Amino acid sequence: MMKVRAKGWFLLGLLLTAMVTFTAAPALAKFPDKPITLIVPWSPGGSGDMSCRILAAQMEKVLGQPVVVMNMPGAGSMVGAKALADAKPDGYTLGFLGISATIAQYTSVAPVLMDQYVAISGVINPELCLMVNDKKPWQGLPEFVAFAKANPGQIKNANAGAGVIDHLYSSEFAKVAGVEFTQVPYQGWGPSLAALAGGHVDSMFVAIGPAKPMIKAGKIRPLAIASEKRHPHYPDIPTMKEGGVDIVMPFWESIVAPVGTPAEIIDALDEAIKQAFSTPEVQKKIKDSGLDIAYMNTAGIEKLRSESSNKVKAMVEALGLTRK
Amino acid sequence: MEAFELLTAGLGNFAQPLTLALLIGGSLLGIVFGAIPGLTATMGMAIFLPLTFAMSDTNGMIFLLGIYVGSCYSGSLSAILVNIPGTPSAIATGFDGHAMAKKGLAGQAIGYATLASALGGLFGVAVLMFAAPVLADVALEFSAQEYTGVALLGISIVAYISFGSTIKGLIGGVVGLLLAMVGQDVISGYPRFVFGSKDLQAGLQMIPVMVGFFGLTEVFDKLERESHIAVIQTKIGRVLPSLSKLAKLSPMMLVSSLIGTFIGAVPAAGGAIASMAAYGVQKRFSRHAEKFGSGAPEGVVAAEAANNAAVGGAFVPMLSLGIPGDPQTAILIGALMINGLAPGPMLFATRPDMISTIYLGNVFCVAAFAVIGLVGARYFARLMHVPGHYLLPAIFIFCIVGSYAIRNTLFDVWVLLGCGVLGYLLQKIGIMPAPVILGFVLGPILEDNFRRALIMSGGDWTTFVSRPLSLALLVINAFIILGPILLKRLRLRGLNQED
Numbered sequence: 001m002m003k004v005r006a007k008g009w010f011l012l013g014l015l016l017t018a019m020v021t022f023t024a025a026p027a028l029a030k031f032p033d034k035p036i037t038l039i040v041p042w043s044p045g046g047s048g049d050m051s052c053r054i055l056a057a058q059m060e061k062v063l064g065q066p067v068v069v070m071n072m073p074g075a076g077s078m079v080g081a082k083a084l085a086d087a088k089p090d091g092y093t094l095g096f097l098g099i100s101a102t103i104a105q106y107t108s109v110a111p112v113l114m115d116q117y118v119a120i121s122g123v124i125n126p127e128l129c130l131m132v133n134d135k136k137p138w139q140g141l142p143e144f145v146a147f148a149k150a151n152p153g154q155i156k157n158a159n160a161g162a163g164v165i166d167h168l169y170s171s172e173f174a175k176v177a178g179v180e181f182t183q184v185p186y187q188g189w190g191p192s193l194a195a196l197a198g199g200h201v202d203s204m205f206v207a208i209g210p211a212k213p214m215i216k217a218g219k220i221r222p223l224a225i226a227s228e229k230r231h232p233h234y235p236d237i238p239t240m241k242e243g244g245v246d247i248v249m250p251f252w253e254s255i256v257a258p259v260g261t262p263a264e265i266i267d268a269l270d271e272a273i274k275q276a277f278s279t280p281e282v283q284k285k286i287k288d289s290g291l292d293i294a295y296m297n298t299a300g301i302e303k304l305r306s307e308s309s310n311k312v313k314a315m316v317e318a319l320g321l322t323r324k
Numbered sequence: 325m326e327a328f329e330l331l332t333a334g335l336g337n338f339a340q341p342l343t344l345a346l347l348i349g350g351s352l353l354g355i356v357f358g359a360i361p362g363l364t365a366t367m368g369m370a371i372f373l374p375l376t377f378a379m380s381d382t383n384g385m386i387f388l389l390g391i392y393v394g395s396c397y398s399g400s401l402s403a404i405l406v407n408i409p410g411t412p413s414a415i416a417t418g419f420d421g422h423a424m425a426k427k428g429l430a431g432q433a434i435g436y437a438t439l440a441s442a443l444g445g446l447f448g449v450a451v452l453m454f455a456a457p458v459l460a461d462v463a464l465e466f467s468a469q470e471y472t473g474v475a476l477l478g479i480s481i482v483a484y485i486s487f488g489s490t491i492k493g494l495i496g497g498v499v500g501l502l503l504a505m506v507g508q509d510v511i512s513g514y515p516r517f518v519f520g521s522k523d524l525q526a527g528l529q530m531i532p533v534m535v536g537f538f539g540l541t542e543v544f545d546k547l548e549r550e551s552h553i554a555v556i557q558t559k560i561g562r563v564l565p566s567l568s569k570l571a572k573l574s575p576m577m578l579v580s581s582l583i584g585t586f587i588g589a590v591p592a593a594g595g596a597i598a599s600m601a602a603y604g605v606q607k608r609f610s611r612h613a614e615k616f617g618s619g620a621p622e623g624v625v626a627a628e629a630a631n632n633a634a635v636g637g638a639f640v641p642m643l644s645l646g647i648p649g650d651p652q653t654a655i656l657i658g659a660l661m662i663n664g665l666a667p668g669p670m671l672f673a674t675r676p677d678m679i680s681t682i683y684l685g686n687v688f689c690v691a692a693f694a695v696i697g698l699v700g701a702r703y704f705a706r707l708m709h710v711p712g713h714y715l716l717p718a719i720f721i722f723c724i725v726g727s728y729a730i731r732n733t734l735f736d737v738w739v740l741l742g743c744g745v746l747g748y749l750l751q752k753i754g755i756m757p758a759p760v761i762l763g764f765v766l767g768p769i770l771e772d773n774f775r776r777a778l779i780m781s782g783g784d785w786t787t788f789v790s791r792p793l794s795l796a797l798l799v800i801n802a803f804i805i806l807g808p809i810l811l812k813r814l815r816l817r818g819l820n821q822e823d
Contacts, residue, residue: 044370045654050662057374071370072731074526075508079733082522109515110522156780162513184779185511187772190654194591194647200467200780213646213657217668219464285377288664321513 031091031265035066038255039087039095041080043073047209048253051123051293052096054285055255058276076104076163081112089260091269094120098253099165102309106316107163109323117256119305120266121273122296127227128169128205128249129237131220133196141224141243144203148179157181158192158201166205168315169226169249173205175318177245196220207251208234212290233292250308253293254301270298330672331453334680337382338688346383347685350390351692358395359402359410361535361719362726365395366651373659381663382681388659389682392652393445393689396595396635397697400437400628405430405707406719408539412530413595413631415761416603418538420616420623427619430705435563436621437628438697439570440577444629445690447581448588448636452643453683457669459637460644463589468776469788473797474590475770478597480805481604482759489754496755500763503528503743510768511775523735532727532740533764537757539723540744543716545751563701565621576606576622577629584630588637594650595631595638596765602630608804609811636686643667643679 038056042048049071056067072080077100087093095117105111130141138144148155159167162185174181184201186192189210196204197219205226214220224240225231226249240247255273257266276282277295286293296304316322337343350372357368368391376384399414404421417437424433451459466474482497506517507527518524565573580602587598606626607616616623638649646667648654660667665675672679707715727740747757781787789795 043651044366044373045648045651045658047658049370050658053370053374054377054662057377070732072733074529074731075522078522079526079731083733107513108522109518109520109525112522161510162508182779182782184776186776187510190648191591194464194641194645195467197645197647198464198467209661212661213666213668216666216670217645219645285662289658289661290666291661323515 031268032063032065034092035068036063036091037068037070037093039080039084039093040069040071041073041077041095041097041101042071044071047125047207047291048096048098050289051253051291054282054289054291055123055273055276058279058282059272062272062275075108077101078104078108078110078112081117082110084256085112085116085258087258089258089262091257091261091265093258094269095256096123096253097256098123099251099308099312102305103163103165103168103312103316105309106313107321107323111323114305114309116259118259118261118266119254119256119301120269120298121255122301122304123253123255124294124296125251125253126208126231126233126292127225128166128251129208129211129225130173130203130205130223130240131196131211131215132203132223133199133201134219134221135199136202138223141238141240141245144223145177145179145243145245148177148181152180153182155179155181155203156184156201158184158186158195158204160189160192160206161185161187163316163319163321165251168312168319169247170205171319172315173226173240173245173247173249176247193220205249209290209292231292233287250304252296252301252304252308254296254305266298329676330679331683332680333677334382334682334684337386337677337681338684343383343386346379346387347390347688348692350387351394351689351696352390354391354394354396355398355401355693355696357391358398360722360726361402361408361410361539362531362723362729364411364531364730365392366655367729368395369652369655373655376659377662381660381665382678384659384663385656385678385681386685388656389685390689390692392656393632393635393686394693396632397438397441397445397628397693399631400441400624401434401697401704404433404437404624405704406715407542408535408719408723411595412534412761412765413599413634414627415534415538415596415758416599416627417624417631419603419627419758420618420620421627423617423619424621424624425705425708428708429619430708431563431701432565432621433624434697434701434704435565436573436624438694438701439565440573440580440625440628441632441697442690442694443574443577444581444584444632445635446687447578447629448585448633448639449683449686449690450636451585451633452636452639452686456640456644459586459589459640463591463641464645464647465793466590467791467794468773468780469791469794470797471590471769471773472777472788473794473801474587474597475766475773476801477601477797477804478604478762478766479770480801481600482762492754493756493759496750496757496759497763499746499750499755500760500765501767503533503760504764504767510772511779523733528739528764529730529736530765531730532736533743534761535723535727536740536743537747537761539719540740541747541751541757543720543723544744544748546712546716563698569621573622573625577625580606580626580629581633584633585637587630588634588649589640590637591641591647591649595634597769598634598637599627599631600762603627605804609807632690639682639686643671643682644669 040052052069056069059067081101084095195201197214222237224243225237226240357363399411400417403409403414403418404425407422409415409418421433508515508525583602584598603626607613638653641647642653727736
């Protein structure tokens with residue numbers, strides 16, 4: 001009798017456990033059951049890499065599986081994008097592709113198209129900012145534009161290389177403001193910021209994060225940010241719109257998966273990224289490091305992505321950088 | 325008083341057992357990453373960066389410093405022992421270092437390399453401590469015109485490091501320039517030698533090309549000769565050079581350290597150019613130039629003092645202005661910023677203990693690798709006695725793993741194999757790997773900056789002589805190329821007059 005009763009309790013227990021498990025996570029009972037790889041198409045040490053390493057460390061705590069950052073730099077993020085597009089769409093290989101990959105669709109000789117991968121979450125940087133060498137007299141955007149209009153080609157604007165985001169945006173700025181720059185290309189923002197700090201060039205359109213130390217050192221100063229509204233972290237920097245140039249320069253990244261990844265896995269990952277972002281630990285790191293990245297959900301980033309794609313295409317064509 | 329505080333405020337940190345353990349652990353890791361061809365300090369630091377999130381900011385910095393400083397030193401070990409530089413900055417070390425090892429003097433070569441590295445490292449830190457703000461301002465004055473001058477300086481060295489025929493050395497340099505041209509041009513965005521491949525569009529990567537030309541070429545060469553070359557079985561004599569020899573070399577170390585610190589402080593120049601420039605200058609002005617390349621301790625010392633001094637130099641723009649001088653300092657800046665610390669003048673005021681920790685950390689890391697190097701020299705040197713049929717496959721595997729790991733792509737492994745075969749064939753006709761790599765490294769720096777300078781000047785060529793710094797560099801270039809010839813003339817005339 002006792003034996004039968006014990007068996008009954010055991011079965012009931014088993015049933016309850018099964019019910020709890022299955023109702024809690026029906027389709028994802030097992031995801032993730034092994035480490036996830038996050039392909040970063042940038043070299044170690046840059047702001048993109050740094051953002052990924054901070055997020056990956058926290059996602060690991062949320063998901064219970066390691067999230068391994070793998071750097072695959074090259075060709076305006078096309079090397080990493082190709083590896084991602086070729087990966088199995090099972091949610092275990094993710095990528096960190098943003099506006100640079102969107103540009104490279106049009107400038108690369110062997111592009112990975114944006115419809116080969118889908119966005120999970122947006123990792124949004126503050127919009128680009130116009131910086132000038134601190135010894136330059138211009139105190140605001142109107143003065144800068146007035147000088148540029150009076151002296152066409154006199155302003156040497158550093159960019160991070162032909163076809164890189166700030167090259168496109170600064171050329172667009174010149175068009176909208178009706179000015180003419182002499183574009184001086186460098187290999188990335190590091191060397192171009194050094195040139196700006198040294199006064200060898202006059203201006204630059206760059207993210208605030210990497211420029212911060214030099215702003216603090218009094219070598220360069222921001223004139224205007226290319227956003228709709230002033231950035232909450234930098235309320236002192238006026239927008240370009242306020243200064244009379246109606247332009248925005250969104251600078252976004254996104255965590256993506258190969259096309260064909262099941263929707264419930266995308267949702268689960270989006271949720272994990274959202275949670276990772278919202279922890280006080282990550283928020284503190286984002287603020288302290290000056291990365292200033294913000295989370296955006298799947299629907300939002302999909303919309304931003306397709307908007308950007310059209311804009312970028314026109315800019316690439318205007319500069320004659322189209323390859324395909 | 326303030327300056328004193330900057331030196332001592334972090335001293336207390338180093339009394340903590342955990343801090344010391346991190347320093348030694350970081351240095352050991354750095355030595356491993358630096359010594360294995362293809363594994364780089366940048367990679368090591370990136371991998372271990374998330375670990376430092378859990379440490380105090382000073383401890384995290386010390387740990388990363390250990391990896392950085394350790395790897396800058398240990399690139400010399402593999403250059404000496406197997407003629408494969410572990411890092412680009414150890415290329416010049418291998419010229420004489422490996423020649424010494426082949427003579428059975430591996431232990432001594434490591435001894436020289438370790439001492440020169442330590443002295444160079446300390447010199448760099450000393451300059452950093454006492455002259456950072458001044459030097460940073462000079463480094464900022466460097467624009468495209470000056471970079472062109474520095475790159476020219478490096479290119480003119482091709483002629484001196486091509487042991488044997490100068491013409492073949494120059495041909496090698498051109499091969500390097502051609503390889504460097506592959507990929508998308510930074511200035512115009514135009515793809516060159518790309519053949520519709522995104523991998524080629526990204527250009528050939530430094531590590532696979534270097535490891536191919538040095539590592540695989542060496543493996544193929546040894547394979548061919550293995551059958552009729554006896555493994556050198558000499559006793560490893562004293563590792564430490566005598567004091568008199570050291571005294572004789574010390575002026576040279578000082579000059580190399582100076583060159584190294586200065587080139588290190590110029591953003592994006594780095595240890596590879598520093599050590600090759602120092603080696604070239606020393607060889608050019610040595611009275612025994614013919615000994616260079618055949619196992620002269622002078623060559624090892626010249627290269628190693630310079631590339632380790634470049635570390636202190638790289639910290640100059642990083643700490644004073646937040647400008648990374650090389651990829652490693654870029655990661656250190658990231659590590660500081662994650663802790664809410666922006667490098668720059670403010671950091672000196674708000675966190676003197678952090679500045680002091682970086683200064684002292686550098687000094688202690690140098691001490692750590694010096695001890696590890698000198699104690700370990702005998703053991704490392706035994707690698708020379710490992711028969712080729714064990715050693716060569718191991719090297720081959722490391723070359724492949726390292727090339728793959730740099731970007732996690734198989735394409736880089738093909739580049740490695742291609743460069744290995746090309747390097748082997750070129751060596752057969754007397755074209756050595758060093759000038760090829762020098763061309764490969766310096767070509768893009770010269771081309772981009774030359775074009776950039778002309779863009780900035782609106783096409784005006786006088787920009788190269790109208791800027792004082794650029795003019796000074798061109799004069800130095802002329803002096804290095806013509807100086808020894810003039811010196812020889814003067815000496816000859818002096819001799820004639822004595823007669």
